[in-house]
Amino acid sequence: MEVKIYTTQNCVFCKKTKEFFKEHSITYKEIDVGKDVKAAKEMIDKSGQMGVPVIEVDDEILIGFDKPALIKALKIKA
Numbered sequence: 001m002e003v004k005i006y007t008t009q010n011c012v013f014c015k016k017t018k019e020f021f022k023e024h025s026i027t028y029k030e031i032d033v034g035k036d037v038k039a040a041k042e043m044i045d046k047s048g049q050m051g052v053p054v055i056e057v058d059d060e061i062l063i064g065f066d067k068p069a070l071i072k073a074l075k076i077k078a
Helices: 012-023 037-047 067-073
Strands: 003-007 029-032 054-057 060-063
Touching: 003 012, 003 037, 012 067, 029 037, 037 054, 037 060, 054 067, 060 067
Parallel strands: 003 029
Antiparallel strands: 003 054, 054 060
C-alpha cells in the first residue's frame, strides 16, 4: 500500500493526519506543496482541491482529515 500526504508547514489538519498515521504505524510519503510548485499542481490535478491535506492511498484520493475514510482506505481494524 502506497500512502502520500500533500501538506503545508502550518496546516493543523495535516499534523493531525500525520499523528493518526503514526498511531497506526502507517508509512507515508509527505509532499510539502508550499515548497514544491510542481507537486502542488499534481495535487490539484489529482484532487481538484487547493486545500490540504490531500491524502492518496494507492489510487484513492481523500480530502482533509476524515478519520472514518482513512480507517476504511487504510484497512485499519477498529
